[in-house]
Amino acid sequence: MKQPHRFSFQRLRGIIAKEFTQMRRDRLTFAMMLGIPLLQLTLFGYAINSDPRHLPAAVLLADQGPQGRTLLYAMKNSTFFNFVRQVKTEREGRELLERGQVLFVVNIPENFSRDLWRGDRPEVLVEADATDPVATSTALGSLGSLFDTALQNDLKGSLATLAGTSGPIDLRVHALYNPEVVTQYNIVPGLMGVILTMTMVMITGLAITRERERGTMENLLSMPTRPSEVLIGKIVPYILVGYIQVAVILIAASFLFHVPIEGSIILLGVVALVFIAANLAMGITFSTIAKNQLQAVQMTFFFFLPSILLSGFMFPFRGMPRWAQMLGEVLPLTHFLRIVRGILLKGNGIADVSLQLWQLALFALVALTIGIKRYRQTLD
Amino acid sequence: MTKRFGELTAVDHVDLTVAAGEIYGFLGPNGSGKTTFLRILCGLLRADDGSGRVLGHDVIAESEAIKREVGYMTQRFSFWEDLSIEENLDFVARMYDVKNRRQTVRESIEQLGLAERKDQLAGELSGGWKQRLALAACLIHRPKLLLLDEPTAGVDPKARRDFWEQIHQLAAQALTFLITTHYMDEAERCQRLAYISKGKLLAAGTVDEVISRVGLTTWSVRGRDLAQLAEQLRKTPGVQQAVAFGNSLHVSSTDAAALQRAIAPFRHEPYDWRQIPSGLEDAFISLMEHDRSTA
Numbered sequence: 001m002k003q004p005h006r007f008s009f010q011r012l013r014g015i016i017a018k019e020f021t022q023m024r025r026d027r028l029t030f031a032m033m034l035g036i037p038l039l040q041l042t043l044f045g046y047a048i049n050s051d052p053r054h055l056p057a058a059v060l061l062a063d064q065g066p067q068g069r070t071l072l073y074a075m076k077n078s079t080f081f082n083f084v085r086q087v088k089t090e091r092e093g094r095e096l097l098e099r100g101q102v103l104f105v106v107n108i109p110e111n112f113s114r115d116l117w118r119g120d121r122p123e124v125l126v127e128a129d130a131t132d133p134v135a136t137s138t139a140l141g142s143l144g145s146l147f148d149t150a151l152q153n154d155l156k157g158s159l160a161t162l163a164g165t166s167g168p169i170d171l172r173v174h175a176l177y178n179p180e181v182v183t184q185y186n187i188v189p190g191l192m193g194v195i196l197t198m199t200m201v202m203i204t205g206l207a208i209t210r211e212r213e214r215g216t217m218e219n220l221l222s223m224p225t226r227p228s229e230v231l232i233g234k235i236v237p238y239i240l241v242g243y244i245q246v247a248v249i250l251i252a253a254s255f256l257f258h259v260p261i262e263g264s265i266i267l268l269g270v271v272a273l274v275f276i277a278a279n280l281a282m283g284i285t286f287s288t289i290a291k292n293q294l295q296a297v298q299m300t301f302f303f304f305l306p307s308i309l310l311s312g313f314m315f316p317f318r319g320m321p322r323w324a325q326m327l328g329e330v331l332p333l334t335h336f337l338r339i340v341r342g343i344l345l346k347g348n349g350i351a352d353v354s355l356q357l358w359q360l361a362l363f364a365l366v367a368l369t370i371g372i373k374r375y376r377q378t379l380d
Numbered sequence: 381m382t383k384r385f386g387e388l389t390a391v392d393h394v395d396l397t398v399a400a401g402e403i404y405g406f407l408g409p410n411g412s413g414k415t416t417f418l419r420i421l422c423g424l425l426r427a428d429d430g431s432g433r434v435l436g437h438d439v440i441a442e443s444e445a446i447k448r449e450v451g452y453m454t455q456r457f458s459f460w461e462d463l464s465i466e467e468n469l470d471f472v473a474r475m476y477d478v479k480n481r482r483q484t485v486r487e488s489i490e491q492l493g494l495a496e497r498k499d500q501l502a503g504e505l506s507g508g509w510k511q512r513l514a515l516a517a518c519l520i521h522r523p524k525l526l527l528l529d530e531p532t533a534g535v536d537p538k539a540r541r542d543f544w545e546q547i548h549q550l551a552a553q554a555l556t557f558l559i560t561t562h563y564m565d566e567a568e569r570c571q572r573l574a575y576i577s578k579g580k581l582l583a584a585g586t587v588d589e590v591i592s593r594v595g596l597t598t599w600s601v602r603g604r605d606l607a608q609l610a611e612q613l614r615k616t617p618g619v620q621q622a623v624a625f626g627n628s629l630h631v632s633s634t635d636a637a638a639l640q641r642a643i644a645p646f647r648h649e650p651y652d653w654r655q656i657p658s659g660l661e662d663a664f665i666s667l668m669e670h671d672r673s674t675a
Contacts, residue, residue: 014474018463025462025501219458222422223475224447 011225015233019207023237029203037195037245041188041252055139057104058085058096065113067151071124074150075106080139097127103136104128116151116169123170140173147171188253189344190313192246193336196272197279197307198300200242204283205296207234213292227375231368235280242276243269253344262347271339271353274360278332281367288374307333332363381439382429383416383579390416392579393430398558398572400524403551405570406560409668413579414560415455418527421558422452435524448476451518455529457510459517461503465494468502469517476521484520492516508539515546526550528559532566544569564661575664577671587660594666596658597636599643601629603651618642621669623662632662 023030057075061068075081084102087093093105107125115122126143128136147169211217220230246269253259282303283296290296308314310328328334335356342348383391391413398404406414419425421434423443432439434446459468469488473481489498492512502513511531518526532540544566547557559570567573567587574584583590601609606629613622613631618638622631633639647653 008477010477011475014471017474018460018467018471021467022460022462214461215454215456215458216460218424218454219452220475221424222447222450222452222454223472224444224477225475 012229012233015230016236019234019237033199033241036199037248040191040195053079054082056084056102057081057106058087058093058102059083060087060093060107062110063108063112067113067116068108071150074146078142078146080142121170123172125172144171188257188259189340190337192249192340193333194308194313195245196242196276197333198304200276200279201283201303202300203238204280205286205300206293208287209290209293209296227372231284231372231375238280239276246272261344263343267350268343271357274364275332275336278360278364281364281371284371285367288371307331312337332360335360381420381427381432383420384428389579394581396574400556401554403557403570405567405573406558407567408576412577414576415529418529422450422527423447449524451523451526453514453518453528453531457514459502459514464499464501465513466498469520472517473520478521488516488520507534508536511535525556530560568660575667582667591658591660591663594663595634596632596662596666597639598630598632598656598658598662600654600656601651616642621665623665630662
């Protein structure tokens with residue numbers, strides 16, 4: 001039998017207005033929406049410094065000549081390295097590394113200066129603590145050019161021929177480190193995706209389970225509201241909240257962390273809309289499964305952790321095993337990270353990001369469809 | 381109507397007709413299926429079996445149409461405690477696409493007598509005021525049928541009386557009520573009653589009809605040490621129930637002759653025995669006792 005019951009904008013507006021009022025009254029959630037971006041920005045942006053300097057290092061200096069010391073001074077002046085210990089044996093150096101007292105051991109062998117003068121390309125071994133590759137990669141990356149320029153003055157005259165070729169020194173680095181150089185430029189745009197994932201999924205999850213927990217869902221269901229009105233009405237206010245978070249992060253990225261904004265902000269706004277919608281739809285779907293607010297929060301974390309770990313935010317995406325990459329491809333954060341880094345850092349345009357954008361939109365559509373399908377209009 | 385939750389049959393072939401403009405009382409112990417039945421009527425639950433019409437609309441196929449013409453007041457206060465009185469009413473009015481919304485809401489607040497407190501949050505209201513707000517919200521779309529689920533639970537006697545005054549006034553304006561309650565005085569204010577237990581309809585009709593259908597003979601005893609007497613009587617065969625009512629004891633049975641024989645040994649000083657017409661409460665206690673003994 002046909003039911004003369006159409007989608008009503010009057011009702012949709014009513015639900016949106018109610019959500020805003022409740023949002024304003026719920027101080028804790030409101031504080032969370034602004035507090036989470038600020039807290040995470042400070043934590044990840046400042047506390048978790050991925051471009052660390054003055055890292056503790058030990059030196060094993062067997063060389064008696066002046067060039068070994070020149071190298072050490074250059075390393076020290078670069079501010080990446082802070083020589084805290086001088087060791088006598090390799091074994092001693094390894095022990096310091098193992099105990100975490102130093103992050104590097106620089107080994108300048110016997111006859112380093114003599115071999116250098118002879119043009120024998122003496123070996124300099126740098127052992128690095130690879131357990132925290134993010135911490136050491138920048139310092140290690142600087143070593144090559146650092147050594148070259150350091151020895152430039154000493155290699156004038158008769159040794160000038162050596163300076164130009166493959167380098168006067170054979171630099172050996174023993175460490176497994178990040179193939180991608182992670183810096184704040186990389187982390188702050190990524191944070192935008194992480195923060196949106198966490199808050200958007202959780203807030204919508206809570207917004208619906210709260211109605212069920214407080215018994216108001218029974219009331220809402222006894223009114224002639226349609227599922228689409230309720231769900232869209234609950235999504236729209238939080239899209240606005242999401243945009244406020246994006247703005248906060250962009251302003252912080254630009255003014256506090258001097259992240260370049262190469263691409264179009266408008267394009268970023270469009271992408272953010274799709275990404276926010278995808279996460280909100282995910283939250284709605286969770287809320288149709290969760291029985292109470294606590295379960296909604298638990299499910300959020302269930303979704304949030306893989307998002308953080310497998311999206312390429314924490315670890316380089318291409319460094320992950322194949323199965324992890326496949327899981328990561330399903331998560332909206334993975335695609336959003338690629339887009340947002342592309343737009344902000346590489347100045348990507350719409351053509352560059354369209355593939356990722358479609359994948360995001362597909363996720364949003366699937367999640368919202370499941371949410372609407374699962375949203376029960378009855379209590380049983 | 382039948383509704384099952386797994387093994388449990390919450391509503392078991394309940395057949396009920398409520399006439400337009402009637403105040404119909406729905407009684408039964410806790411967990412008897414009253415709330416489930418109301419929820420089926422307003423489309424919150426789907427019946428597994430059976431059919432019905434509410435205001436001419438089919439209960440199962442036309443629940444949307446029913447929702448627009450029915451007001452349902454839940455047992456637990458189910459409006460938004462973090463919204464003010466005015467915001468709650470305004471929200472409900474929007475959900476029902478009420479014409480002249482602002483004016484309707486304003487009138488509703490004035491009728492409630494809450495014009496000065498309209499900005500107060502619903503969660504800060506006392507039980508009596510919450511109940512009045514809930515009723516006002518259920519009425520805002522001018523429904524033709526109101527389903528009230530234990531509307532006066534936790535409300536003081538004065539507020540309860542005011543509430544029933546209002547119900548009768550509204551019924552005079554051709555509004556139909558289906559009200560669940562535990563209170564006998566409220567049941568007696570209803571024009572017709574139904575008694576449901578374990579999902580089954582046990583009795584239905586006017587107050588007098590229900591009482592006569594149970595067919596109870598009741599004696600009232602006055603005197604000293606009634607508690608002791610009650611204990612003795614309950615052990616006596618032929619006495620089905622002995623219940624204290626203030627300073628007297630009501631002793632009843634569906635078998636008048638057996639009861640007469642049973643109480644004969646006790647009819648002496650200091651007791652004063654008198655046969656009285658059975659009340660609604662006697663009848664319901666009998667229904668409940670009977671139900672328990674057959675379970």
